Amino acid sequence: MISVTFKARGHKNIKATHPSTFEITKQDFVTETGDCIILVDSELGASDLPEDMKEALKKRDAVVLLEIWVDEFYDRVLGKGSPELVLSADSMVFRTSDFIDPRTVMIKANKSARDINRELINELKKGKEAVVQLSVF
Numbered sequence: 001m002i003s004v005t006f007k008a009r010g011h012k013n014i015k016a017t018h019p020s021t022f023e024i025t026k027q028d029f030v031t032e033t034g035d036c037i038i039l040v041d042s043e044l045g046a047s048d049l050p051e052d053m054k055e056a057l058k059k060r061d062a063v064v065l066l067e068i069w070v071d072e073f074y075d076r077v078l079g080k081g082s083p084e085l086v087l088s089a090d091s092m093v094f095r096t097s098d099f100i101d102p103r104t105v106m107i108k109a110n111k112s113a114r115d116i117n118r119e120l121i122n123e124l125k126k127g128k129e130a131v132v133q134l135s136v137f
Contacts, residue, residue: 002056003135004049008039010070010124015113022077022113023103024132025091036093036113038121039068039130045090046105049134056136057081057105063137064106066094070130073120079109081136105134 011030016022018036028041049057056062062081068074077094082104089103098107124130 001135001137002050002053003133004044004053005131005133006043007129008042008132009129010127011037011040012125012127014038014121014125016116016121016124018113020096020112021093022111022116023091023093027091038113038116038124039132042092042132044092046087046092046103047089049087049105053134053136054085054087057087058083058085065133065135065137066106067133067135068116068120068130069132070120070123070128073117073123075111075117075120077106077109077111077116079106082107 013030015035021036023037024039024042026045030037066077084100086102092105093103094106094109
């Protein structure tokens with residue numbers, strides 16, 4: 001297993017209603033139309049992941065786990081990696097589909113933005129800080 005832990009924060013414009021993806025971005029804002037973004041001001045984007053993690057994510061049988069904590073609220077998302085991952089963007093996108101672009105970190109995720117724990121999302125709408133752990137098995 002390879003893990004990386006980093007911080008990001010919420011924003012008042014977070015909607016988290018997208019039906020097939022969610023995004024963590026290094027940008028420090030969310031526009032009114034950004035319905036997939038759940039965290040901003042992230043310490044890491046896809047391009048910043050350690051090289052050993054990038055290699056692990058690109059293994060055909062990679063299982064990926066994302067965990068998010070905000071105070072006492074928690075959620076986790078399971079999905080897959082892919083040999084096709086590019087991992088070259090300043091944001092990270094987690095997809096229920098198998099679509100891949102430079103931002104994609106996880107495909108075939110078991111949750112999208114609208115499925116994330118709503119208590120956690122409500123805390124993020126207050127701008128609270130989150131601790132995020134990305135693990136590859």
